[in-house]
Amino acid sequence: MQIAVCIKQVPTREWQPRLDDARTWIREQDASFEMNEPDAYALEASLRLKEKHGGEVVVCSAGPARVAQVVREALARGADRAIHVEDDRLGSADAFVVAEALAGAMKDERFDLVLTGLQSDDQGFAQTGVVLAERLGLPHATIIMDVQVDVQGVPGESTPAVRVKRELEGGWFQWVAMPLPAVLTIQSGINQLRYATLKGIMAAKKKEIRKVTPAAFAPRQKIVSIYVPEKGKKTQMIAGSPAEAAKELVRRLREEARVI
Amino acid sequence: MLKMILVVAEQRGGALNRATWETIAAAQQLASGQPVTVVVPGSGKSAVATELATAQVKEVVTVDHATLDLYTPDGYTAALRQAIEQLAPTTVLLPHTYQTRDFAPQLAARMDRALITDVVAIKNAGGEAMFVRPMFQGKLTADVVPQGPVPHFITCQIGAFRADQAARGTSPAPVRSLAITADATAIRQKPEAPFQEARQAVDLSQAERIVAVGRGIKGQEHLPVAQKLADALGAELAASRPICDAGWLPMERQIGSSGQTVAPKLYVALGISGAIQHLVGMKGSRTIVAINKDADAPIFEVADYGIAGDLFEMVPAIVAELQK
Ligand SMILES: Cc1cc2nc3c(=O)[nH]c(=O)nc-3n(C[C@H](O)[C@H](O)[C@H](O)COP(=O)(O)OP(=O)(O)OC[C@H]3O[C@@H](n4cnc5c(N)ncnc54)[C@H](O)[C@@H]3O)c2cc1C
Numbered sequence: 001m002q003i004a005v006c007i008k009q010v011p012t013r014e015w016q017p018r019l020d021d022a023r024t025w026i027r028e029q030d031a032s033f034e035m036n037e038p039d040a041y042a043l044e045a046s047l048r049l050k051e052k053h054g055g056e057v058v059v060c061s062a063g064p065a066r067v068a069q070v071v072r073e074a075l076a077r078g079a080d081r082a083i084h085v086e087d088d089r090l091g092s093a094d095a096f097v098v099a100e101a102l103a104g105a106m107k108d109e110r111f112d113l114v115l116t117g118l119q120s121d122d123q124g125f126a127q128t129g130v131v132l133a134e135r136l137g138l139p140h141a142t143i144i145m146d147v148q149v150d151v152q153g154v155p156g157e158s159t160p161a162v163r164v165k166r167e168l169e170g171g172w173f174q175w176v177a178m179p180l181p182a183v184l185t186i187q188s189g190i191n192q193l194r195y196a197t198l199k200g201i202m203a204a205k206k207k208e209i210r211k212v213t214p215a216a217f218a219p220r221q222k223i224v225s226i227y228v229p230e231k232g233k234k235t236q237m238i239a240g241s242p243a244e245a246a247k248e249l250v251r252r253l254r255e256e257a258r259v260i
Numbered sequence: 261m262l263k264m265i266l267v268v269a270e271q272r273g274g275a276l277n278r279a280t281w282e283t284i285a286a287a288q289q290l291a292s293g294q295p296v297t298v299v300v301p302g303s304g305k306s307a308v309a310t311e312l313a314t315a316q317v318k319e320v321v322t323v324d325h326a327t328l329d330l331y332t333p334d335g336y337t338a339a340l341r342q343a344i345e346q347l348a349p350t351t352v353l354l355p356h357t358y359q360t361r362d363f364a365p366q367l368a369a370r371m372d373r374a375l376i377t378d379v380v381a382i383k384n385a386g387g388e389a390m391f392v393r394p395m396f397q398g399k400l401t402a403d404v405v406p407q408g409p410v411p412h413f414i415t416c417q418i419g420a421f422r423a424d425q426a427a428r429g430t431s432p433a434p435v436r437s438l439a440i441t442a443d444a445t446a447i448r449q450k451p452e453a454p455f456q457e458a459r460q461a462v463d464l465s466q467a468e469r470i471v472a473v474g475r476g477i478k479g480q481e482h483l484p485v486a487q488k489l490a491d492a493l494g495a496e497l498a499a500s501r502p503i504c505d506a507g508w509l510p511m512e513r514q515i516g517s518s519g520q521t522v523a524p525k526l527y528v529a530l531g532i533s534g535a536i537q538h539l540v541g542m543k544g545s546r547t548i549v550a551i552n553k554d555a556d557a558p559i560f561e562v563a564d565y566g567i568a569g570d571l572f573e574m575v576p577a578i579v580a581e582l583q584k
Contacts, residue, residue: 223404247581259525
């Protein structure tokens with residue numbers, strides 16, 4: 001099976017936001033970056049499917065030169081090769097731009113399955129995987145917890161198929177089947193992530209990273225300004241040493257809020 | 261420019277998703293007096309249409325077809341595209357539900373129109389609407405404008421607009437049905453019936469006090485720190501999703517959009533950043549206490565009392581204070 005897994009590089013969870021001078025994007029030079037969390041689970045799911053069904057896992061990433069870091073990391077964890085769509089503008093681009101850049105680079109490959117994370121921890125569009133499916137002309141399903149590939153296909157139909165468990169709201173789930181090739185957006189936490197071994201890191205150095213330049217760049221949304229959120233509720237911050245703050249908190253919970 | 265706002269209602273098996281009313285409130289704000297129309301996809305759901313017709317809207321349009329009986333993204337995309345082409349709105353508003361997340365990007369991509377997701381507020385900048393949405397897991401907020409031709413698609417974050425502020429009409433709005441053509445064989449997804457995983461004993465929605473732990477707890481071996489506070493407060497222990505994903509606490513103790521929704525008297529969040537999917541499950545709590553070492557963590561936006569500090573220092577101090 002040929003599996004593509006789309007990976008984005010995003011600021012780390014510990015990153016403290018700082019804005020650029022125009023206040024339309026972050027100061028990237030101050031940020032440290034890591035693999036978008038749901039994408040890491042998509043990568044793990046791809047590697048497990050390859051272990052079960054054979055084939056190849058191809059990492060696809062659209063972004064500036066810096067994203068080579070997460071591409072290498074994915075190769076070190078076991079992906080076979082990579083496609084890097086490189087353009088400085090892709091770091092802050094909208095989901096349509098990214099999906100179209102990826103689709104342009106992926107359309108000549110013959111992927112049976114394309115996995116992405118369900119959304120990214122930076123702009124959080126929750127669109128890229130689905131737009132990519134539409135641009136590749138493939139069916140999709142989102143917020144996926146489990147992937148069962150049936151290489152034989154559903155009874156009565158000859159095409160290979162995939163059956164996936166979708167998460168719905170409030171503890172509900174649903175199984176959905178569709179023909180391959182298909183695009184799935186993967187939910188965080190669905191499997192146990194593996195880490196790169198020293199051997200994997202060494203092997204990654206020899207793996208192919210194909211660089212592609214995006215053909216078109218047509219933004220569908222524009223950021224007018226970015227800022228630190230305005231606080232909606234009047235939060236009373238309690239300061240002091242742990243003992244002092246604890247005393248004050250307990251007093252207020254007893255006397256003011258009367259909840260204990 | 262003349263505006264025409266279309267709201268896509270969400271229903272399953274004839275039950276209206278309440279978030280639709282929030283989206284109507286957003287649409288009325290955006291329309292500022294110009295017409296709002298509600299479209300209801302799903303076959304034969306007239307009770308839903310009648311309910312929505314009580315809103316102050318121009319009309320409610322039902323789109324009935326057998327291909328919409330069981331939700332599929334292909335079925336919804338094909339049907340709504342036809343409805344949108346016939347109704348010619350300038351903006352299409354949807355609630356940012358899991359279902360919307362599943363089909364709206366496909367619909368927008370097929371029509372090649374902008375889609376702005378997870379909108380929490382609408383601003384007016386010189387006659388042009390600006391859409392406010394969180395970014396970077398709620399650490400930042402952005403004002404965004406769609407680019408390119410109309411209609412523009414907008415999804416509204418759950419809980420961001422108030423359903424009780426949706427204006428009702430003095431008389432019911434007209435309801436009509438709109439005919440579409442659809443080919444069942446063109447639908448690639450074959451859905452099975454939704455199900456719930458076996459429910460267990462704890463029902464956190466009944467708890468008066470809850471102590472919830474997030475990734476700040478670092479490891480399963482530290483859970484007793486939080487458990488001691490829960491015991492001292494007479495509270496149930498709950499968690500954010502990553503804690504349950506890791507198996508440190510059972511799924512049934514997860515709070516949030518994919519877990520339980522709770523509204524206890526007291527909710528203590530320990531080392532939880534305050535992602536929207538967590539907040540929707542607990543922001544109705546009467547008193548919220550947040551302890552987080554990051555003073556800018558979004559959880560402080562919903563907290564009544566906040567302590568910017570290390571939970572491993574704070575929690576034992578609070579337990580000691582409670583035991584005095
Ligand atoms: C479709 C979907 C559904 C989801 N459903 C849910 C859901 O139902 N429930 C849910 O919770 N999440 C859900 N999520 C995940 C959600 O987006 C967040 O990723 C998750 O809530 C983050 O959990 P957290 O706050 O524990 O972790 P993090 O975001 O990693 O936050 C950890 C926090 O701990 C703080 N911290 C670290 N060390 C300490 C210390 N020593 N003392 C004090 N503070 C410390 C940090 O400053 C940080 O703020 C969902 C996501 C998606 C996309």
